[in-house]
Amino acid sequence: MEETFRRSLYPDLDDIDYGIIRALQGNARLPFTQIAKDLGVTEKTIRMRVQQLQDEGALSLVGIVNPVKAGFHVQAMIQVAVDAEKLDDVVAALTDTVEIRLIVLTSGEYQLFTQVLVTSNEELSQFLLKKLHKIPGISKTNVINELKILKSKYNFIR
Amino acid sequence: MEETFRRSLYPDLDDIDYGIIRALQGNARLPFTQIAKDLGVTEKTIRMRVQQLQDEGALSLVGIVNPVKAGFHVQAMIQVAVDAEKLDDVVAALTDTVEIRLIVLTSGEYQLFTQVLVTSNEELSQFLLKKLHKIPGISKTNVINELKILKSKYNFIR
DNA sequence: TTGCACTATGTCGAAAATCGTATTATAGTA
DNA sequence: TACTATAATACGATTTTCGACATAGTGCAA
Structure with a gap:
């Protein structure tokens, strides 16, 4: 069974991807609607791109814990x-x-x-x-x- | 002018904080309503706690980029x-x-x-x-x- | 070139989540 | 106990997300 690849046509990151990354790297919860407005595409596009970036392992939206605050002194x-x-x-x-x-x-x-x-x-x-x-x-x-x-x-x- | 402190009564992380951290550390966009349901409190409580944790520098909700995918080989x-x-x-x-x-x-x-x-x-x-x-x-x-x-x-x- | 297959993007309405205000509860303290 | 400040809740208005479907665009092969 042939595996299907996302983004098979354009494997590299383009301007929209970098726009998404720039938007989310400082705030992982920024609404996709806002990013969409800034980049001039629809929310659906942002949603799909973010999913692809995550699937590819290019982007992770995570909570980073301060180790000291969590007791890891x-x-x-x-x-x-x-x-x-x-x-x-x-x-x-x-x-x-x-x-x-x-x-x-x-x-x-x-x-x-x-x-x-x-x-x-x-x-x-x-x-x-x-x-x-x-x-x-x-x-x-x-x-x-x-x-x-x-x-x-x-x-x-x- | 006296500065007001958040979480002045309970400066340490409690069970709800750890519940929030456990929920968000793998997925920074998990809806607060879901976390709230899991922890048995209101969405507003989660929202306030997350804000406090971020203000304290205990938690950051960020997008982490894979350096290689972004060209940093x-x-x-x-x-x-x-x-x-x-x-x-x-x-x-x-x-x-x-x-x-x-x-x-x-x-x-x-x-x-x-x-x-x-x-x-x-x-x-x-x-x-x-x-x-x-x-x-x-x-x-x-x-x-x-x-x-x-x-x-x-x-x-x- | 044209048509085909596939992927990407857009449209849009229903469902869900977020946000802000007002209210209630709780803990520490005099 | 009463007071004060913080924390949690209730809840409706607004925004966002989500999914189904339609449209557009690209690469490829006849």
Whole structure:
């Protein structure tokens, strides 16, 4: 069975898509009718475009929680060096770990970059000792504490 | 003039707040009427709570763009070591830089952790040579290329 | 070029959600 | 207990969303 693709004719983002992104990146609940008026198309078009953008994974309309306000007082970045043949297993183990909210494959001395959110330094040390260091295949780790976020932009489309 | 504070009686997040966060973190456009029904309160209550949470900086309802789909094919993390007395100036210079979407003060060998988004390796090298390395007060940098995002969770509230 | 198939956009009315005002309830405090 | 300020509710007017259908536009192949 042939899968049907949305936006099969025009796979790239066009001006309307960027208009939608610019409108929604600062306020995910902006009414489609307003965006439509600004861009000179109908609400239906905006509705379909937004659905497509989301289906493609180009746009996510989400609520971002301030970790500190939600009790996650300790945030750290952990670099992980992995034995090459165990990479998939290590990634799988890390992916299943609730404390970890981000895993990136990177260049350099460490193959993996992760970000962890925990409520306290005690919880961080428990995480390191009881979970991270028990995963087979990890040869080295580097913990970088996040002391203060100085700049954070989700709306980077200009 | 005395400033009036929202949520002055109950500054912490309560069950309704967490219910709202859980509902919205995966879909920022979920109707307040639905959340209200689920939590057993009125739509107006949800509306007011969401406004308060946003005003407090506890919750942001935003559109997150996939950088690659928007043409930012190269993403890198750059660690920056800074002369202590120049830290504020360096941070100010980095903050004004459009390529940088995240700056974090960290522990360790490097005081600053940044994330940059550019369209190509050429643009990255131009950024490094023409912008970053021209900022006075930077003693050392470490560029880590992001090869692949393996896990990314914005909805980390359980 | 013309016609075909498919996708995108537009039209529009019903249903749902939002918004603002006024009212009631609740918690903290004197 | 009464007072004050905040929080929640009630509710109708307005706006938005949604879905079914119609129209327009594009790529492709005869």
